[in-house]
Amino acid sequence: MKQLNFNTHIFIGDDALDCLKGYSNQRICIVTDAYMVESNLIEYVTRSINDTNKYDVFTDIVPDPTIDNVVSGVATLAEFKPTMMIAFGGGSAIDAAKAIKYFGIKLAIISELLLIVIPTTSGTGSEVTNFAVITNPQAGLKYPLVDELLQPDKAILDGRLVKTVPPKVTADTGMDVLTHALEAYVSTEANDFSDALAEKAVDLIFNYLVRAYQHGDDMEAREKVHYASCIAGIAFNQASLGLCHGMAHTMGGKLHMPHGRLNGVLLPTIIQFNANESQRALDKYAQLARKQGWANSRGKVGVRNLINEISDLRQKLEMPASFVAAGYTCEEIKPVLEVIAKEAIKDPTTRTNPVQPSTEQIKKIVLSLF
Numbered sequence: 001m002k003q004l005n006f007n008t009h010i011f012i013g014d015d016a017l018d019c020l021k022g023y024s025n026q027r028i029c030i031v032t033d034a035y036m037v038e039s040n041l042i043e044y045v046t047r048s049i050n051d052t053n054k055y056d057v058f059t060d061i062v063p064d065p066t067i068d069n070v071v072s073g074v075a076t077l078a079e080f081k082p083t084m085m086i087a088f089g090g091g092s093a094i095d096a097a098k099a100i101k102y103f104g105i106k107l108a109i110i111s112e113l114l115l116i117v118i119p120t121t122s123g124t125g126s127e128v129t130n131f132a133v134i135t136n137p138q139a140g141l142k143y144p145l146v147d148e149l150l151q152p153d154k155a156i157l158d159g160r161l162v163k164t165v166p167p168k169v170t171a172d173t174g175m176d177v178l179t180h181a182l183e184a185y186v187s188t189e190a191n192d193f194s195d196a197l198a199e200k201a202v203d204l205i206f207n208y209l210v211r212a213y214q215h216g217d218d219m220e221a222r223e224k225v226h227y228a229s230c231i232a233g234i235a236f237n238q239a240s241l242g243l244c245h246g247m248a249h250t251m252g253g254k255l256h257m258p259h260g261r262l263n264g265v266l267l268p269t270i271i272q273f274n275a276n277e278s279q280r281a282l283d284k285y286a287q288l289a290r291k292q293g294w295a296n297s298r299g300k301v302g303v304r305n306l307i308n309e310i311s312d313l314r315q316k317l318e319m320p321a322s323f324v325a326a327g328y329t330c331e332e333i334k335p336v337l338e339v340i341a342k343e344a345i346k347d348p349t350t351r352t353n354p355v356q357p358s359t360e361q362i363k364k365i366v367l368s369l370f
Helices: 016-022 034-038 067-080 091-106 167-186 192-214 219-239 243-255 259-277 279-291 299-316 330-346 359-367
Strands: 009-012 027-031 054-058 084-089 114-119 131-136 141-146 154-157
Touching: 009 016, 016 154, 027 067, 027 091, 054 067, 067 091, 067 131, 084 091, 091 114, 091 131, 091 141, 114 219, 131 243, 141 243, 154 219, 167 192, 167 219, 167 243, 167 259, 167 279, 167 299, 192 219, 192 279, 192 299, 243 259, 243 330, 243 359, 259 279, 259 299, 259 359, 279 299, 330 359
Parallel strands: 009 154, 027 054, 027 084, 084 114, 114 154
Antiparallel strands: 131 141
16 A cells, blocks of 8 residues: 655635735744855745744854754854744755754654745755755765655745756756656556656756756746656655666766756656666656657667657756766766675665666666766
């Protein structure tokens, strides 16, 4: 028996932030980064909080949030004693907020905390998942957390908040969305519900991501990609992910490469690896290609069509197709290749990959991209 939970309430549209106006007499901790404050984007949030509430802004957030960020945030909880938390920003701010809440409850600093997430990038889907990733920079490792305590209570999707996202970030985060959808689709935990969500996310990305990348003020494209991110997040929250994320988590800590860009390098090769080793994966990739309307998408031809379309999308987004194109050398990766392979196998997302790889197979995948 499998239980499907869709616990986060989602608000969409230009007036979605109005849902914050209904809260009164709360102590609200807003977790964000310094840029959101300096650029005044945070006013989208603070203008929607009525005067009966008190709020404190926590900005000690860095890309790939660290254990130290979380410790600092937990100290803020102990001091401010919030009843609500609003995570406002990209994946780093959201993951940090979720981890701060998690450890605040685990350490009995708070007993409960309403968590509202407002994403300002279209990529992680973290606003609807019980996942978070925290980095240990000293060890060069990323630790995925998976727990129901990480599940946001509400998510607010407002396309205006992603209008000024730079093209490179739009590309990186959009490729992350595609990876989420494709990995959920072939996951060993996939089901008809997650498949339907993943298919829709793939369709939206192929139809709107290039438009959002090339024309940032195209609000239809921005909104559709923003929704695709959330839809893919719901899909992988039900089905989990796969080897691409298992490798990206550990390689990201070593190479300090943007997560979505790293997924973009790995994804076509891992699709081919999965299709070579699993008939079920091959059939599902081909099925997805047919649903996208790519001609003659049967069997291995369907997989090849899917890979070709991803490669073409990557090229239009001006993203690297190899680690060399991304600015890395084989000499940089060889000393940590064994650790990368072992950590990728231990990563919880790898457990639901359609194929359980060996360390040698992972090393071969990495080296083939130099």
